[in-house]
Amino acid sequence: MYRPADVETEVLERWLAAKAFHARPDDPGEAYSIVIPPPNVTAALHLGHALNNTLQDVLTRYHRMLGRNALWMPGTDHAGIATQTVVDRRLQQEGQPSLKDYKQREARGEGGREAFVQKVQAWKDEYEAEISSQLKRMGCSCDYDRQRFTMDPVCAAAVREAFFRLFKDGLIYRGKRLVNWDPVTQTALADDEVEMREVDGSFWYMKYPIVERQGVPGSGIRDRPNPEPGSRTPASDGWRATGEHVTVATTRPETMLGDTAVAVNPDDPQRKHLIGQFVRLPIVNRVVPIVGDGYVTLPDADSSDAKASYASGFLKVTPAHDPNDYEIGFRHEKSIVAATGHVLINVMAPDASISVEHGWPEQDHQQADAFLRDELVGKSREDARKLIVGWFKREGLLEETRPYRHSVGHSYRSHVAIEPYLSDQWYVAVKKQIGRLSDEGALADTDVPANSLAGLALRAMAPDQMAGAERGDGVTIPGRDRGALAAEDPDKPLKPLGVGEKVWEGHLRFYPDRYARTFQHWHEGIRDWCISRQLWWGHRIPVWRRVDAALVNATGMAPGERDPDGPMVVEDSEWTQRGCVHLEDTIGDEEVETIVCVPPGPREQETVADLEAEGFTQDPDVLDTWFSSALWPLSTMGWPRPDDFPEFIPEGDKVLEKWNPTNVLCTAREIITLWVSRMVMFNLYFSDPDLDPRSDGQRLPFYDVFIHAMIQDGHGQKMSKSLGNGVDPVDIIHSHGSDAMRFTLAHMTTQTQDVRLPVDLICPHTGEIFEPRYITAKGGAGGARVMAPTQQCPKDPDKQMVTFYGVSSGHVQATDDMPLARNTSSKFDIGRNFANKLWNAVRFALTRLGEAQEGGQAGTAGQAGAADYQLADRWILSRLARTVRLANESLSEYEFNRYAQGLYDFVWRDLCDWYIEAVKPELGERATARAVLATCVDASLRLLHPAMPFITEKLWSHLNAVVPRRGLPELDLPASEMLARAAWPRIKREWIDERSERGFELIQQVVGAARQVRTEHTVPPRQVVDISAKAPPAIAQQLLEHKALVAVLANVTPREVGPRVDRPGDAAAAVTGDIELYLHGLVDPELERQRLARRADELATQVSRLKSRLGNDSYVSKAPAHLVEQTREQLAAAEREIEAVQEQLAALA
């Protein structure tokens, strides 16, 4: 039995010692490269990564064997918020000082930030090492000498350079905007980081009293002497209640503190007359205008539209706490400011508690009821909601409460509801025209300028994959037309686009192509990218700022090159002379902020020191993780100045020149927008020679994007770290072996289907495999089915263990009594069984080939010639040729399951079940058979190597030892000491030999029929049976010629064969096609009768089906002639056979 553990370690060491995966730019061969989607250092890899990396390794090894200079660039991602959160949670669990404590230390000036970052760094070091080790155990042929990390010095230099260039080109700006604020991690999130969740909430209907200026009676509204409670007003402010109300409907009553308007639809006949009037906000006593805005839904109680049926016609407008209200607020800025002085009133602290100190003007909140200060300030938004609703109720201002289910954005990290929150953030302007490039206008059907970042991404797309761009006749598809190439020479692997071609427009292609649409739509509706994060773990923004009082219009402000409301460029300052970008921006009316962006380089440290000496401080934010990931295909190769890092990139510019663009990006569909899009934009932008004189051509980050399936657990849930349902690939390697895991993963990778993978546990005490107990998770991963943290062994209930979920969720820890149970899954049996089969088959072949060698009959290569080929030889070589073709075709199209299935069928079904069985007895005597066998083994190992590198490499060394010289006259199989660097088989197309295939299929048919009869008559396998056959002359001739084959495969002794053979009286008969087989000495008339009758039935249905088809005139006239002819032949054959069966039946009676 094959024991993977014995082999894998040794083989891995040999590869690493030989630096078999190290790519050098000067080595021969066309470039081929892949950059790994850098796994997050939050945790170890799970099977989803194993799938992702297996596919990349299959591609890398395949292309390496094709003779290409293949680089697979490995590395990891710092994953800012994710890692920071994970480390903080772990610190809390362990009772150590956590982020909160470090923040206090930082506030006291005790270096908390640095200390915390060190904690995260330690975590990163641990998991980075583990990830590397996992990759190696999976056999990934990465260039481990080039391993990068998104925050290492090489990548950091790229990030600072990229930021600087974008900043200089005016594509980065800072603005006060509503962001998706996570109050727990206290950072802004990108839109993509927000998960929508259905939540059971309520609609509250709250009454706001209408007020009018004292002494100016409202039209048609009578004064009332005694205003209702709740509409009491400070007598001093000159407004008084009219006694009327408007009723706003809201799901978020707590934000009413920040309302600065109420809106009605100007087309609302019943309410539009109120536009221009005012209401007084209860509690805060702010008087706000009623404005008309078309955004407001007209109420309609009977409408099927939920919104209309819930609407009251009045919308409270809270610009600082709702994105829509923000828009409305600024549409009516003038009237709002006239009434309240401010459009934006922020009523919350960063932790989403009610606060008057984060943008709530003092003169405004001072007029509020004491209730605000006494009860609300400092309360969480949830508590504030209850208190405010309670207040409205007590005051008789709560008209109604209705339950309402709606979707609310949640943080994908902390899982709490997102607060739309006003703050200063940095943005990349993705739709802004790129400076210094000519204006090419907007792309068709969009408002995306062709020379914006988003425009570049859209222009990169293959035109035939663009929706709306019809592919007409005569339209050439850029890149490769795979169909045409395959037709030209199907045996030749398709050539990937080379680096030298320097093409990009129209050359980005998605597999499967439907994902192109996701990409396209994202860019057509793209919004500016918020790149700042209020975290500590990440790349600091390389901007230094200083606020100076009363400096407005002081000196040196150059005419604004940009947005007149934005900052001004300072042309000739101390800082610009040092290469920095220097801006000045006014804050309010009295202060000016000086902003300096520092470029990376040798003088960077000095400049920063001088800036800080002059009172500048660095922006505290870090960059969105995806900013550094977006540079990955560039930064890993040393962009922009590899010469600065000779210890990491000794070859300098050559690496980038050789391998960027990469050939393909393999990833899952969830990050098409987050990552794929941004790499395309950045790689194109930063390689543009118009903007970068060092670049010799604008380049894509990759030509192909292959989107593969996702792995789900046994309950159909995505396998993910946050769910804790991930399975460590090393567990599977323990139970099944690395090759088995890889083969199985490749085998289940189809174009559409996500893979469901039920998981079992292995009891660490008894080794028993069992199905674990599941529970429904609470909290973060709420509602998900997860393994119970502890399990007991079904064999021995006293034996307990803990699960991966239990440990990773912090519920339990592994101990000696309760160790961690490894996972396994029977899904991987197919790979394990196949590896075992291959192992045994090759071992057998080598034994027999070795014996022949010792007997002095070396006779492998060179001696065999076409004249010596037997039917079985020609057949297996034909099958081999087809298999090579299939492998080339399927791997070129990223159809991994076809590749894996094709090899499985060839090795197991064709080679083992038929060819080896056929030539077994003659291997000693027939050199040609030995040569063919050695060739098939050789080629199979090469073909399987990309999927199963360990076992094939091990067997390869045995093959080299036993049969050092192999091959056939028609086929050159270049020798190689190491399979990982061996050549891919190039099989001649002429080997596909349909005649021999049909000939061998006839043998298979006869053997199958004979075996069936043997089994039915329960003939012991070892017993040889005499057989004779009646068949038409041509077929009889073939059978006679190959009777030795039939004899061996069916374990029979052929007797008479011919057109007029009689059935011996004691023989069982079988009819197959035009052949009648007689197996002598197996008299059992009853069995016989049953089988023949069954066959007769089958044939009868077949005949009637064929007859009715031919009886259909329209079939005969409309179907293609060859099909009709084929049907006729089938009918004739079936009728002949049925006649033969009837004859045999009659003979029995």
Place this chain on the structure above:
RNA sequence: GGGCGAUUAGCUCAGUUGGCCAGAGCGCCUGCUUUACACGCAGGAGGUCACAGGUUCGAGCCCUGUAUCGCCCACCA
């Protein structure tokens, strides 16, 4: 609300321009410790291709609709 995908044997999945009696692996049944392999060999049972219409000589495949599941996108009070 928009888009995409899925629904085929008990389970997990193939099925490449519509043309076979719809396939594989696991599981199940029968027989084999046949000197490569029991993680195996030989044979076998098992399917209304989610449902309803339509196009066609012919539909698992194309069209329309329905149901169920999943994913992505969307600012919904």
